Amino acid sequence: MSTSLVRTTAVLGRRLAVGALVTVAVAVGNFFLFRLAPGNAANLGLVPNASPELRRSLERQFGLDQSTAAQLKAYLLQLAHGNLGISFGNRQPVAANLWTALVNTVTMVVPGLLLALALAVLTGVYAAWRRGSASDHALRAVALTMFAIPGQWLGMVLLYAARGHLPAGGISDPFLAGAGLQAQLVDRVQHMVLPCLTYALIVYGAFMIVLRTSLVETLSEGYILAAKARGLSNRLILRRHALRNALLPLVTLVGLTIGTLVAGVILVESVFSWPGLGESIYNAVNARDYPMLQGAFLLLTVVVVLSNLVVDAAYSYLDPRVRS
Amino acid sequence: MLKSRHHAPRLTKRLGVALTSASLSVVLLAGCGSDGSSSNGGGAGVLRIGDASSKIDSLNPFVGHNGFATATFRVIYPYLLQYDQSQNIVGDFAKTTAVADGGKTLTFTTHDGAKWSDGKPLTAADAAWTINTFVRLKDGAAATFAPYVTNIVKASAPTPTTLTVEYSTPTATAQDGLASLPILPEHIWEPMAAGRGEQLASFANASPVSAGPFKLTQYTENQFANFATYKGYYGPAPKLKGFGFQFFTSNDAMLSALRSHELDVAYEVPPTAVSQLKDDKSLTVNNVAGLDTDVLGFNSSSFQDEHSELKDLRVRQAIDLAIDKKSLIDVVADGSGMTTGTMVPPALKQWNNPAVAATPFDLASANALLDSMGFARGADGIRTVNGRPMSYKLLFPSVATGAPRVVTEVVKQLAAIGIKVDARSSDFPTFLQAIYGPENHYRNWDMMITDYAFGYDPSGYLFSWTCSQLGGNNLAAYCDRDYDELFARQSTQTGAERVKTVQQAQLRFAHEKPVIPLYVANAISVARSIGNLPEMTSSPLVVVNYMSKTWIEQATIG
Numbered sequence: 001m002s003t004s005l006v007r008t009t010a011v012l013g014r015r016l017a018v019g020a021l022v023t024v025a026v027a028v029g030n031f032f033l034f035r036l037a038p039g040n041a042a043n044l045g046l047v048p049n050a051s052p053e054l055r056r057s058l059e060r061q062f063g064l065d066q067s068t069a070a071q072l073k074a075y076l077l078q079l080a081h082g083n084l085g086i087s088f089g090n091r092q093p094v095a096a097n098l099w100t101a102l103v104n105t106v107t108m109v110v111p112g113l114l115l116a117l118a119l120a121v122l123t124g125v126y127a128a129w130r131r132g133s134a135s136d137h138a139l140r141a142v143a144l145t146m147f148a149i150p151g152q153w154l155g156m157v158l159l160y161a162a163r164g165h166l167p168a169g170g171i172s173d174p175f176l177a178g179a180g181l182q183a184q185l186v187d188r189v190q191h192m193v194l195p196c197l198t199y200a201l202i203v204y205g206a207f208m209i210v211l212r213t214s215l216v217e218t219l220s221e222g223y224i225l226a227a228k229a230r231g232l233s234n235r236l237i238l239r240r241h242a243l244r245n246a247l248l249p250l251v252t253l254v255g256l257t258i259g260t261l262v263a264g265v266i267l268v269e270s271v272f273s274w275p276g277l278g279e280s281i282y283n284a285v286n287a288r289d290y291p292m293l294q295g296a297f298l299l300l301t302v303v304v305v306l307s308n309l310v311v312d313a314a315y316s317y318l319d320p321r322v323r324s
Numbered sequence: 325m326l327k328s329r330h331h332a333p334r335l336t337k338r339l340g341v342a343l344t345s346a347s348l349s350v351v352l353l354a355g356c357g358s359d360g361s362s363s364n365g366g367g368a369g370v371l372r373i374g375d376a377s378s379k380i381d382s383l384n385p386f387v388g389h390n391g392f393a394t395a396t397f398r399v400i401y402p403y404l405l406q407y408d409q410s411q412n413i414v415g416d417f418a419k420t421t422a423v424a425d426g427g428k429t430l431t432f433t434t435h436d437g438a439k440w441s442d443g444k445p446l447t448a449a450d451a452a453w454t455i456n457t458f459v460r461l462k463d464g465a466a467a468t469f470a471p472y473v474t475n476i477v478k479a480s481a482p483t484p485t486t487l488t489v490e491y492s493t494p495t496a497t498a499q500d501g502l503a504s505l506p507i508l509p510e511h512i513w514e515p516m517a518a519g520r521g522e523q524l525a526s527f528a529n530a531s532p533v534s535a536g537p538f539k540l541t542q543y544t545e546n547q548f549a550n551f552a553t554y555k556g557y558y559g560p561a562p563k564l565k566g567f568g569f570q571f572f573t574s575n576d577a578m579l580s581a582l583r584s585h586e587l588d589v590a591y592e593v594p595p596t597a598v599s600q601l602k603d604d605k606s607l608t609v610n611n612v613a614g615l616d617t618d619v620l621g622f623n624s625s626s627f628q629d630e631h632s633e634l635k636d637l638r639v640r641q642a643i644d645l646a647i648d649k650k651s652l653i654d655v656v657a658d659g660s661g662m663t664t665g666t667m668v669p670p671a672l673k674q675w676n677n678p679a680v681a682a683t684p685f686d687l688a689s690a691n692a693l694l695d696s697m698g699f700a701r702g703a704d705g706i707r708t709v710n711g712r713p714m715s716y717k718l719l720f721p722s723v724a725t726g727a728p729r730v731v732t733e734v735v736k737q738l739a740a741i742g743i744k745v746d747a748r749s750s751d752f753p754t755f756l757q758a759i760y761g762p763e764n765h766y767r768n769w770d771m772m773i774t775d776y777a778f779g780y781d782p783s784g785y786l787f788s789w790t791c792s793q794l795g796g797n798n799l800a801a802y803c804d805r806d807y808d809e810l811f812a813r814q815s816t817q818t819g820a821e822r823v824k825t826v827q828q829a830q831l832r833f834a835h836e837k838p839v840i841p842l843y844v845a846n847a848i849s850v851a852r853s854i855g856n857l858p859e860m861t862s863s864p865l866v867v868v869n870y871m872s873k874t875w876i877e878q879a880t881i882g
Contacts, residue, residue: 039753057467061525090382090545091526100545156576164584169577173586174548174570175372273376273572275546283546288753 008316015312019305026301027079027294031072034293040064041088041288062088062290075294084298085291089283094295097280102299104171105265105276109258111192112199117254119204124211125243131216140209147205155198155271167191169273195272199265203257210253215246248318255311259304369565371881373868374587376572379546383529385506386521389468392569394870396549400534401506402558404432404451404487405499407871411673411780413499416873417451417507417558418487427494427818430502432487438535438558440509446535446558448481453510455479455489455502457517465521472501496815496822500781503871509533537562537877547571559873563880569868582607582850588881591868593848595660607850611660613671614847615777616725620647620734621839625766625801631716633709634770638693640837644683645690646741652733653843656726660846666830668785669844675782677827680834682841690741699742707742715744716770721755725775725845734773734842745771756799764795772799773842780871782826786811789833802838856880 041062059065063074078085084094127139146154159168167173173187218224219242227237266278277296284292375392382388385397398406402417415421418432438446456479462470474497477490491498512533516523532540537559538551550568553561570587572578575594582590583604593601593609601609620643622634633639653661662670663682670676699707699714707714720731728749735745750758755774761767776797778784788797790808810832814825833839856879869875 037754038757057464060464061522086526090528091384091387092528159576159580163580168580168584168586169572169574170547170570172547174542174544174550174568175370270573271577273574273577279546279573286751286753 008313011316012309012313015309019309023298023301023305027298028072028076030294030297031075031290034288034290035068037285037288039288041290058088079298084295087284087292088289089287089292094291097292098277098295098299101275101277101280101296104274105269105278107171108192108195108199108268108274108276109265112196113203113254113257115196115200116204116207117250119200120207120211120250121243124208124215125238127208128212128215128219128246129238131212131219136212140212143205143208143212145205146201147209150267151198151202152267152271154201155194155268158194158198159271162194166193171274195268195274198268198271202268206253206257207250211246211250214249215242218242218246221245244318248315251311251314251318255307255314258307369881371564371567371589371879372570372587373567373589373591374570374572374578374581375591375868376575376578377592379571380543380549380569383532383540383543384525384527385508385529386465386468386524386527391868391870392549392571395868396540396569397506398536398870398873399538399551399876400532400536400540400554401508402438402446402451402535403503403506403873404434405503406873407503407780408874409872413503416503417446421499427498428491430489430491430498432489434485434487435558436485439556440511440533440535441539441554441556442509442533444509444511444533445484446507446509447484448487449484450510451487451507452479452481453514454508455505457508457513457521458505461517461521461524465517465524469505472504474501476501494816494818496817497781497783500779500783504779507535509535537873538566541566542568560877562877564876567876567879579850582852585852587852588854589849589851591849593850595657595846595848598658598660598848598850601850606852608853610849610851611846612848613662613669614845615669615671616775616845616847617664617667617669617777618725618730618773618775618842618845619667619839620842621772621774621800622837623766623770623772623801624803624838627761627765627767628770628801631709631712631714631770633697633699633714634716636697637837638697640840641683642690642693642741643738643743644837644840645686645693646743647734647737647840647842648685649682649843650685651737652726652730655733656730657843657845660848661843662846664841664844665834667789667833667839667841668782668826668830669777671844672780672782672785674823675826677830679827680830687740694741701742705739705742706744713744714742715746717768718745718747718771718773719755719758719769720747720749720773721752722749723752724773726843727773730842731773747773759799760795766801774799775845783815786814786826786829789838800838802836804832804836804838807832807836854881 041058041064056065063071066074075085084098086092087094087097090097123139123143127136130136167187167190170191171188172184172191176184176187179187224237224241227241232241265274265276266282268274269276269278277299280292281296283289284296378390378392380388380392380396381390382393383396385393385401388394388397404416404418405413405421406416408414415432417434417438419435420433422431423429424431432448432451434448434451435446440446455473455476458466458469459473459476459478461467462473475491475493475495477492479487479489481487489498489502495501513524513527516527530543534540534554535557537554537557539554540549541552542548542550548568548570550566552566553564570581572581575597578587578590579593579597579601581587595611598609598611601607622640624635628634649663653659653663664670664676664680665682666677666680668676670678694707699709701707702713718731718735720727722728724730728747731747731749735747738745755772758769759766759772776785776788778788787793789800789802790798790811791803791805792808794801794803807829810825810829814822814829817825
């Protein structure tokens, strides 16, 4: 095993250990955080106009009649067994609820992110290459506009613009059941277009601006001039020498974007009735569904920790200086 | 320096392949993640209903309690009784009803030969088991149904088509209660109801064994529910092939889906959308009197002693006079609402007391009344009471109908009589916590605005303001012995006698003014002109009528 690989593995191992500690700390913090909000699922949020009998029954069922210490102990014990608990809302396992929501969110975010990256790379490279030109100014203006406009508003504009051509909301047409696999696949893709496009456009602006700026800086480095002097083709110089170095800030930004995923998608989910993580968290907050909130925020913490690890690993791959 | 190129570099083949693969993967992943299954829904004869305000909270009757969950139970399960389109209680699984023993015994003859969707016989024994289980577990797993089994001693089924329900005392709400209890298949639920019924709540009931006019064929939580006709239904066969609920999180998406023919009916449409929808000739806007009432309440708690003038009826009368309810309806609900002076909404027909009308707007009289009490205006225009400004803290939940505009309007209108209001919004749980305060003392606030709606029986509307509901539905901390006595009296009466007492209770409440009704919001739905939906123009519950099967039995499409 090479020295640099050993070093990289050790660094990632340390980061992983710190990440695990952070996750445990957040798990405990979440327990107290959500209980600070007024009310609980039994007496306030879950059942409006609940009778006293129902409230007492729900408190018993949810364990809310026990002391905080006893609740914390039970929570940590079940967490240690990999059990996120049972949702106060639908009384189903939190893990199953979160899995469904996470799959739905990933369905929208991954294509949206890939589309945004593809657009950012294409237009960022083009703008950097032709820096100072009219097309550079125009592309930057578009990116800045996308960066600045509220995502919800953009979603609504796209919704109106595509009315009659693309589905207005949901993840699929509920009334298409019984249709063939191909029709269902086409339906799903059609439902994905608007939310994915909205999400892509929301994150595209920042990606493009960061990449262009980074690339402009890189293109003015001495080694680019040297490569040109050696007679390398523009395409090769761009791909092998310029773009790879310029990608570092973009990788960081993508990592941060994934880490703060829920904040970004909740508005898109809201406009297009997309039943993802953001909506689940919103409903759980309103119902004071502690197990769902604890599970969702634990999941988000793990996503942030892991995305940071992936960014670190990507840095090691992209930048030899990090490995050494 | 590098020369610029006219073309940006193309995506590499690898990137293209990666993008395509990733996109396909997530689509397929989403397909795997969905818990939906194939159904016989879809196609002609299927009524598609959308909503952006609510969802089915659970398919388990021991857990689900909201309108869509109850509407689902109503169409898939038998109920002994139900409400017809004139809000009269009529039979459902019960063909006849006989009252004996001074109202303490109800005997029903049920349909013969009925079957559950799994082929097992549906008999009066299922109804008896269900009622007895609800009674036995009313302080625990079946607490949701506790209000509907009040005073029931036991139910028995001497024959497969005879059911007897015995009460400890004559109960006015007996039939309304039985009209609210789904009959569950004993052979499915009995094993979970053993002991204290701890397993009842965790049962997902994903594929309900049912016997109503429709069976659930497909359900994805928070997204949609599809229903198809059940051929073994004991009642009249529905005209529809099926129907479905699709749940949205934004009204814009729902209305867009309606206009692009993805939906047939949009339910719970905001009044502000009505004017733009009226221009669309392919749509029918149904704007009918609803049940949802916005109220301004005063803190009547003995612990509220900072502004004791609010306990003076004349101050509350002045505030009532100063609020222009018609203007509120125009500004907040675009005219889609009605005024009332009582907490029982006019849509409840016989129960509403028409003599209790909304107080007419009269700013001069309001000012004169406060002037006569010696509450002079200060330099800032705010009146003072014993040197203290008439400045009040008003709480309201952000989800209240018409909020926050209704609050803004009230604050503005009260400023015209020299009353300053500091309005504070919060989510509903936080609002309730602030209203009750520690130990349910109702401290640290003066006024509140909220909304409520119950079913067709007036008991919920009256019960909410009784002393027994302090710390519960009673958000104004109002506690009046005379009012409680009227409530108790009507709960054992029937017929015209009960109507009279219910109307007296409304008079008493309106006279005391612990709460001022601001307006009753209309129930608005919009349908594509595609068939006959009789409930849409007649019922305050519009299309999703959780009190009746008739709306969906009679609906036609195409």
